[in-house]
Amino acid sequence: MTVAYPPARTVEVFEDVAGVRVPDPYRWLEKETQEVWQWQRRQAELATAAVYAGQDPEAVRDLILACDAGSRPDLPKYASGRWFRVVTPPGGSAPVVVVSDEPLGDGRKVVALAGSGEGEHPPVVSWLAPAPDGRVLALGLCTDGSEHNTIRLVDVASGRQFDGAPEQVLHSAWAGGVSWLPDSTGFYFFALTGTPEEFRQAVFLHRLGGGTEPEPIPVGEGSREYTLVQMSTGSRWAVAAHRVGSPVPVAVRDLSDPDTAWQPFVTGCTGTIAGHVVGDRYIAVTDVDAPRGRVVAIPFDAADPGDPAGWTELVPEGDTVLRSLTPVGEHLYLSEFDRTFARVRILDRSGAVTGEVPLPGRGALAAPFFPLTALATGTPAADFVFAFSTLTSSWGVYRHRPGESEPETLTPPAIVLDAVLEEGEAIAPDGVAVPYHVVRGAGGDPAPVLISAYGAANVPLLPQYQPDLAAFVAAGGVLVQAYLRGGGEFGRDWYLAAHRERKHVRDADLVAVAEHLLATGLTSPDRLALTGGSDGGLMCGIAVTRRPELWRAVLPRAPLLDLIGGTRDPYLDFVIRKAWGDPDDPAEVRRLLGLSPYQLVEPGVFPAVYLQAGATDPRCRPWHARKFAARLQAAQRGEAPILLHVFEDAGHGAATARDVAVAQDAEWLAFLIGTLGLRGVSRPGPT
Structure with a gap:
């Protein structure tokens, strides 16, 4: 397949990182300029046209919508004998908050959030937190898919929004939104102290009818980690839990004495x-x-x-x-x-x-x-x-x-796939067994196989329903979900086995699984695909540059792809120092270069690649996908396409509007159907 890509110029730019000189020929694609936006839109148009060539887009979208009917629900929140939840009406209408006596009862509408959005999509409710007495509801609204959200306060009896809510922007919902005081007079929350790009955060205390002030919690000088304040009705203690991936109760305060300050609790x-x-x-x-x-x-x-x-x-x-x-x-x-x-x-x-x-x-x-x-x-x-x-x-x-x-x-459950679950394991180069699950429907072997994996940040990849993966199975594919080291599935040792200086272990585990599937005949090299998001997108980038012959297709989503460039981004600098290495150490920088997909690209024959990113992603900014796509398109010596689609009004996933997410999933699935030769679309059966 010959593809006429939008031209991407190169520049003579070098980055000096701890004395290591690193060329960056597509640095210009990091900027948000008219030239970059036009190039990005042309790439998106090319990707959509190529992905849907010979297919019925509506049929693919219908399959995604059918599987999306089984999406993970937002569980209700409890307060004062009642349950509060967000209901999103069909047809892309604005979300509604409902309160009822039962967890999923009909109840009554508290507030409709129509008109709160600033864009063409309804706002996304990032979190929901009723006060302990049930009279005031706090919620976080995101209007652009970025996960950045602002606090709204609603009177539960009347549905009226209160004036005087905190003006600070929350970077995400990772610190839980707000933590109400047991007497419902106010709450703690964790928010940005400057612009999102600066990525500086602190704990604040807001009093209803009063003001908002920073809360001096001793978490350690210069820490950029997240902090969540915990309290309990019937107890006089407040605890500050610190660190998002491995939390520790670093400080405690006696709320019964207003003159008592926060004291260190578990430190070090x-x-x-x-x-x-x-x-x-x-x-x-x-x-x-x-x-x-x-x-x-x-x-x-x-x-x-x-x-x-x-x-x-x-x-x-x-x-x-x-x-x-x-x-x-x-x-x-x-x-x-x-x-x-x-x-x-x-x-x-x-x-x-x-x-x-x-x-x-x-x-x-x-x-x-x-x-x-x-x-x-x-x-x-x-x-x-x-x-x-x-x-x-x-x-x-x-x-x-x-x-x-x-x-x-x-x-x-709304959806039951006509498929069975099987268990297997592959042996990594160091002799460790790497487990995986196979979801297989009717059909012969070798079948089109998609490996989905992550293996990072102590985050567990779990055997749970995911609409896009279910749609792949419904379309005739076989899903292999691999549990690589670095994830949180098997405890602390499993996580640390692929952390920082051992990050390469995750990639070796992935290759072991792929080679095992080929050796056992479950699939063949021309019918094997790989997908992963965020740090899993980086995993995909390493796989396509280091072992391109293993794959027919690779699909990174919301990916991190340039570890060196990431050190210039305050958020990613925090992530890289925590999970990858020290960019101030020349030896560590050289190690990072061997794990950074953008820097690993060299001329060669690559499989089909479909890169998907969000224009408002604050974690893995779209320039990662742009730069990698441009470099890979220039390096491709084979005939397989290298496609890029940066979706507008899409972020890292947690706050992307449903209609945008459906469009993302449909295009992702259509690429797999066309590239792997799946039998086509069919609807999964209801329960």
Whole structure:
């Protein structure tokens, strides 16, 4: 296939990073100029035309919409005996907040958010937080897909929006939105102190009817990590949990005495201590001295709370990976991974295990990506309301009451794929077994196979329903979900095995899985594709530049692709220093060069590539995809196309409007259908 790409000039630009001179011939594509926008739009037009050539776009979109009917729901929030949730009417209408006596009851409309958006798409509700007394509702609205959101305050009785809400912009929902004071008079929140590009954040305290002031929490000089303030009704303590991927309760404050300042609590800990305020103790899941996790209690009056010898162990380390705790009435529900599959045990407030929740199958609970975000639980409800799905069935919503044997189904799954789930493993070069799941429908072998993987940031990739991947299976493909080292599926050791100086282990694990699938005959090199997003997009970039012969197609989404250029971006500089290496060290810079896809591009024969990015992405800015696409198009000596589509009004995914997300998924799927020779589109069956 001969493709006439929009011309991309090169420039004589070099970056000096710790004394290492790095050429950057497409630096001009980092800027947001008319020239760049025109080039970007021409690339998008070319990608759309090439992807849908010979296909029916409406049929592909219909399949995406059918699978999207099983999308993960936003679970309701509880306060003062009532449940609050966001309802998005069909047809792209603005979201509505509903309050009801039951988790998913009809209830009544609190507020419609029409007219709050500044663009052509309705606003996205990034988070929802009712006050403990249920009278005031705080919510975060994003209007451009970027995840940057502002606080709105709504009177629940009248639906009227209050004046005087904080003006600060929240960079994302990773710190949970707002944390209400137990008496509902105000809340803490974590927001930007300057522009989003500067990426400086701090904790603020807002009083209803009063002002907003910075909150002096001792988190460490110069830290750019996220902070979430936790409180509990019936307890006088507030805790500041710090670090998004491996949170630790770094500070504590006695709210009963307004003159008492924040005091250091657990400091100097490199592990995770993620829990909740329960009376006069902090009860948490920790990987300190337990790579798979254990549950401990740390007294707030401990002489040295940072010394594990003073902690009380409530649940010891076992064969499963302990992930998080959720307060439910007088109980704590403990979420675990049993070889990636969800398990939930019930603890009383003393920490004794009193039972287990029978789950609907072998799958996953809905949970935030990061442990810190999972700590933003709000007012504990008397019931455990959860969403659950599998790789072959979409999300249902369930309720479990402590003491009852079975959970109640509130909403059953809308989609069940005509497919089976199989388990397998590949052996990495260092002898470690790398697990994967296969979702296979009817059809012969070798089948078109798509590997989906991530392997980074202690984030678990779980056996859960994802509409775009389900649509690929419904169209005749076989999905392989690989659990690479660097992820959070198998505990702290699994995560650290591909962290910082060992990042290359993740890429070796991926190649081991691909080669195993080929060796066992599940697929063939001309029918094997790879996809991943964000850091998984970087994984895709390394795969296409280092082992191009393995793949028929590679599809990076919202990708990070230039580690050297990323050091000039305050947000990515924070991420790279945390997860990759020190850009002030010349040896580390040279190591980063060997892992940075943009710098790895050299002339050669590459598989078909479809790069997808968002114009308002604040994490992996669109210039990563632009620069990589331009360099790869120039280096391509084969006939496979290198396509780029930067979608307008799209970000990193969490706040992208539904109609834009559907368009992204449809084009992504159409590329796979055409490139891999899938049989075409068909609708998955309902439950």
